[in-house]
């Protein structure tokens with residue numbers, strides 16, 4: 001991964017944990033919440049076909065998140081971290097009475113009128129989305145687990161995008177069955193819990209200025225993945 005956020009001099013002192021966290025959070029200005037497609041989506045300007053296209057494509061991200069988390073687990077030699085991290089897989093795949101996030105996303109597909117067989121067949125997934133999501137999973141497979149943990153920190157910015165959908169969609173898109181929005185509601189507390197753990201790992205692992213700079217580059221890489229997914233959806237569906 002090429003440095004994106006400015007080369008660091010290795011002789012500079014490390015940022016304090018507070019400054020480091022503030023610098024990570026400042027990358028929120030590049031979150032896909034600001035992507036033109038998302039701006040249209042959350043301001044009521046998307047057609048039903050565009051929304052169905054977005055749901056079908058984002059499904060590829062949803063079903064790959066547990067593979068990404070399993071890759072992190074497979075590289076992680078720290079038992080305490082594994083005990084916490086395994087929950088992320090269960091959140092998406094479900095356990096006991098909890099049907100899980102993938103099933104919730106399938107309910108969103110029902111709500112927007114996308115048939116389940118079309119969703120699960122992945123027939124609507126466009127190449128750019130496939131490449132971007134696969135890049136995320138492959139990154140998690142090959143880097144030290146702490147770097148992969150850092151890449152999940154885009155979740156710092158996710159609660160707001162979920163809240164925007166929950167507050168806006170019912171009036172902007174009254175044709176969408178509101179029961180389908182459960183996924184967004186469920187993710188708000190889970191994202192906050194994930195971030196608390198992910199940030200603790202990141203602040204502890206990236207200690208030198210050079211390492212902290214690498215953490216910013218990793219977060220930017222993940223922001224780019226989310227951004228390019230929307231670029232691809234926009235190109236495929238926007239009128």
Ligand SMILES: O=C(O)c1cc(C(=O)O)c2c(n1)C(=O)C(=O)c1cc(C(=O)O)[nH]c1-2
Pocket residue numbers: 065101151152153154155156157158161162187226
């Ligand atoms: O709807 C969104 O915009 C959005 C973004 C992100 C993100 O920022 O990576 C995640 C999610 N949703 C999400 O639902 C989710 O479960 C999730 C897991 C992760 C991750 O990197 O481990 N990101 C995200």
